[in-house]
Amino acid sequence: MTNTPIQFNINSDATETPGISALEKASKIANKYNISDMSQDDINIEIAESRKSSD
Template identity: 60%
Template sequence: MASTLIQFRTEDTEKIKSIQILDKLGLTLPAYLKMCMSRLNQEQGIPFSMKLNEADTPGIRALEKAGKIAKEYNISDMSPDEINAEIADVRK
């Protein structure tokens, strides 16, 4: 089977940290990357969760809360002009 070279850029510190972790696990960076690609192919997708941690997403939580409030007060269908007018009124 033919092999191919894959290259990409990353920060030096990320590479060093990764190599240090892999060294403790008895792996090399190329071996780890090959394992990742192999699992990707076996799973036919990312072999781990790609969900955002709710604790890491305060902006998303704020938007969700704003959406719930808008529905509660029946203002979820406001136009941008109506929203800006409300904001202007509050700032007065």
């Protein structure tokens, strides 16, 4: 079974909250490193690979 990314937009008023700010920052970082469209399978592979290299 292959997971596919779920795209969503946040529609809210202009009120800044810590949670919204964190999501926006995470989104910018994901776009910067071209990982914003990774599937759950891709993420799990990356995690497994990083754990192998730290052993």
